[in-house]
Amino acid sequence: MDYLLRVEKSAEHGLIDFLKFLLENDRIGGVFTLRKTGADGAFDYGLIHDTALLEDAIPLHPFMPVNAAQDLSHFASMKKPIAVVIRPCELRAFIELVKRSQGSMDHFLMISYTCGGVFPFDVAVSGEPEKELPDYWESVARGQIFPKTRETCRACEHFVPMNADVTVSLIGETVNEVCIFCIHTEKAMHLAEGFESKRIEAELESPAIETLRRERQEEKKKLFENTVIRVNGLDGMIDMFGKCIGCHGCSRVCPICHCILCDFESHLFDYEPSMIEDELYRKGGVRLPTDTVLYHIGRLNHMSFSCVGCGMCTEVCPAGIPVAAIFMRTGEETAQLFDYLPGRDVEEEVPVTVYKEEELSTIGED
Amino acid sequence: MEDQKQKEEFFPKIVGYLCNWCTYAAADLAGSSKMELSPSLNVIRVMCSSRVDYNLVLTTFFGGADGILIAGCHPGDCHYDKGNYYARRRYALLKSILETLKLDPERLQLSWISASEGKRYVDVVNEFTERIKKLGPNPINRNAYY
Numbered sequence: 001m002d003y004l005l006r007v008e009k010s011a012e013h014g015l016i017d018f019l020k021f022l023l024e025n026d027r028i029g030g031v032f033t034l035r036k037t038g039a040d041g042a043f044d045y046g047l048i049h050d051t052a053l054l055e056d057a058i059p060l061h062p063f064m065p066v067n068a069a070q071d072l073s074h075f076a077s078m079k080k081p082i083a084v085v086i087r088p089c090e091l092r093a094f095i096e097l098v099k100r101s102q103g104s105m106d107h108f109l110m111i112s113y114t115c116g117g118v119f120p121f122d123v124a125v126s127g128e129p130e131k132e133l134p135d136y137w138e139s140v141a142r143g144q145i146f147p148k149t150r151e152t153c154r155a156c157e158h159f160v161p162m163n164a165d166v167t168v169s170l171i172g173e174t175v176n177e178v179c180i181f182c183i184h185t186e187k188a189m190h191l192a193e194g195f196e197s198k199r200i201e202a203e204l205e206s207p208a209i210e211t212l213r214r215e216r217q218e219e220k221k222k223l224f225e226n227t228v229i230r231v232n233g234l235d236g237m238i239d240m241f242g243k244c245i246g247c248h249g250c251s252r253v254c255p256i257c258h259c260i261l262c263d264f265e266s267h268l269f270d271y272e273p274s275m276i277e278d279e280l281y282r283k284g285g286v287r288l289p290t291d292t293v294l295y296h297i298g299r300l301n302h303m304s305f306s307c308v309g310c311g312m313c314t315e316v317c318p319a320g321i322p323v324a325a326i327f328m329r330t331g332e333e334t335a336q337l338f339d340y341l342p343g344r345d346v347e348e349e350v351p352v353t354v355y356k357e358e359e360l361s362t363i364g365e366d
Numbered sequence: 367m368e369d370q371k372q373k374e375e376f377f378p379k380i381v382g383y384l385c386n387w388c389t390y391a392a393a394d395l396a397g398s399s400k401m402e403l404s405p406s407l408n409v410i411r412v413m414c415s416s417r418v419d420y421n422l423v424l425t426t427f428f429g430g431a432d433g434i435l436i437a438g439c440h441p442g443d444c445h446y447d448k449g450n451y452y453a454r455r456r457y458a459l460l461k462s463i464l465e466t467l468k469l470d471p472e473r474l475q476l477s478w479i480s481a482s483e484g485k486r487y488v489d490v491v492n493e494f495t496e497r498i499k500k501l502g503p504n505p506i507n508r509n510a511y512y
Contacts, residue, residue: 233468238511263421282430285510293512294428300463301420330466337462338455352459355451357441360458364441364478366490 001186002204004169005197007179012060014179015085015111015168018195019059022083023051027191028109029080032072033059041129045071047082059085059111060170062136062149063129064118067310069093069255076103081191083109087118088161089310092343093255095163096306099350102258105163109191112161113168114209116140117153121315143172143208145215152311152324155220157213160204162344166192172208224332227325237293240326243319244296246289250313250323256303263302264295296323300330305351306342307331378432378498382407382491383418387445388481389437395484403488404495407435414438415476416449420460423474430507433473433498437490440478450478472501 007014022028031048035056044065048054068090075082086094091112097103116136123129132148139146145154161167165188169180181197182204183189231240248265251257263269269291279286304327313323335341338351384390390411396403412418415438426434436457444450457476464471477490506512 231467234470234505234509234512237467237469238509242511268421283507283510283512287511291428294424297463297467297469298421298424300467301424301460304463305459330463333462333466334459337458352452352455355448355455357451360454363454363458364438364476366475366477366493 001189002182002184004200004202004204005181005183005192005195006200007181007197008177009179010177011113011168011170011173011175011179012058014181015059016054016057018181018192019057019083019085020051020054021195022109022191023049023054025194027081028083029078030082031057032068032082032084032086033057034061034063034065034085041125043124047075060113060168060175061133062116062118063124064090064310064312065124066253067093067255067312069097070253070258072108073097073103073258077107081107081109083111085111085113087115087310088112088159088164089115089156089308089343090255091161091164092158092308093310095343095346096256096308096350097258098346099348100258105346109166109188110161110164111166111168112164114161114171114204115153115156115159116170117146117149117156117159118311119148120150123148137175140170141172141174141208143212145212145219150311151223151314151322152309152328155216155223155325155328156309157216157220158308158343159212159216160209163346167204169204169206171212172206220328223325224329227322227329231326237297240321241293241296242287243321244292245319246292246295247318248295249316249318251299253312253316254303255308255310255312256306257299264291264298296326300327300334304331305334305338305340308342376499376503378406378495378503379408379430380406380433380435380491380495380498381426381431382409382435382437383412383415383422384409385415385438385445385450386411386413388439388443389477389479389487391481392479392483392487395481396487399484401484401488404492406433406495406498407491414444414446414449415453416446416456418453418456420456423460427473427504428506428512430504431473432501432504433475433494435491435494436474436476437479437487438476440480443480470501470504473498473504 019031035046037044068086072094136146165185167182307327309328311324317323340351418436438450461471475494479487
């Protein structure tokens with residue numbers, strides 16, 4: 001099914017033209033994309049219906065103000081389809097949400113792209129992120145890791161979108177001159193019918209993608225080794241999460257953590273003074289706020305196998321804890337246990353909601 | 367010398383989550399058959415091994431239990447048809463996370479014990495107690511920073 005379309009314009013303009021074409025021909029009801037909000041470099045995700053507003057769209061800019069999967073679940077069913085332009089990890093996270101009945105794929109035209117990573121917040125909100133952009137796009141064209149992107153982005157090997165309807169090819173392309181779309185699905189083919197472009201015989205996979213994947217895998221190995229050394233037993237956990245102030249910001253921004261009432265914010269963890277007193281005499285001292293280590297291990301149990309490694313949790317952590325690296329590392333182990341990859345297939349069930357009779361047969365025998 | 371003495375005196379506190387339909391009955395059977403059993407296990411009856419979610423286990427563990435035993439019906443024999451299959455997955459998940467974080471995964475055990483296996487129940491509890499004795503007390507009990 002996959003085929004490529006080429007437009008002789010910069011990738012961003014080509015994509016905006018495509019979105020404009022879809023809107024003008026009334027094939028979609030709106031566009032969900034990153035856009036400029038103010039004069040001094042502010043940006044956010046927004047829904048756009050009026051084509052004039054596409055002027056402000058910056059669909060490919062390497063910023064991630066929130067993980068868009070969270071936003072998408074708020075308008076999962078509208079009268080007309082919505083074209084969304086999101087990163088591969090956001091798309092994977094949304095698929096994880098769909099599995100948890102927090103959205104549906106039917107009403108979206110999923111446009112994604114081979115992703116070079118995003119800037120951390122401190123670069124993104126510095127007021128002049130534009131300064132970094134030329135270097136960023138150059139390293140994307142060469143298929144290299146851009147050192148100023150997020151730690152998790154540098155270690156992300158799933159930068160080619162899974163389950164997108166349309167992929168814009170960026171890695172290894174001269175994005176200032178050419179825009180290449182890969183059409184994956186029939187839905188996208190029908191919507192794109194009549195769009196002015198040239199069909200070319202080529203593959204999305206390229207040597208540049210291959211090189212970048214290898215580089216990122218190396219980087220991931222390094223990152224994981226580093227986190228393993230730091231997370232070592234109870235003392236290691238206390239060292240690591242001792243800085244945690246218990247704000248639960250990491251779960252707020254996590255696209256997978258969708259529960260309206262998190263266990264850890266419920267009365268289950270409001271202790272009676274007498275319980276704290278018991279602990280005090282038993283251990284000689286008590287940490288407050290309580291349960292910061294427990295909270296992280298609990299969250300690991302609840303969602304680590306679905307972690308897509310977007311890095312939002314590390315970004316928002318006021319105490320500088322590398323939450324995302326720990327979750328990615330642990331998540332890889334837990335997902336492997338059930339031969340699972342978050343966001344790979346919407347039909348694949350969340351591992352703890354299903355079982356096989358013939359598995360894990362050594363458990364329970366001792 | 368002092369340390370060794372303390373270790374000798376250490377008697378573990380183990381929390382057991384026992385399925386109402388099998389292991390809890392097995393415990394009853396062991397009792398009525400007058401079998402001898404280590405008094406280390408503090409039994410909490412649950413309606414199914416799948417009732418034991420990760421929060422229960424973690425709060426028990428961080429609350430200072432030296433060991434945690436989850437026991438339920440053999441696969442295929444669940445009173446609710448498939449509860450123990452879910453329990454098995456959850457246990458594998460929790461164990462894997464404790465292993466990754468090096469948080470004493472040996473302190474957690476899942477065993478299938480049916481209602482007629484009073485002898486097996488006694489063996490499991492005694493062996494598990496021995497193992498925990500060797501591991502020593504849960505370090506969380508001495509940690510004022512947790």
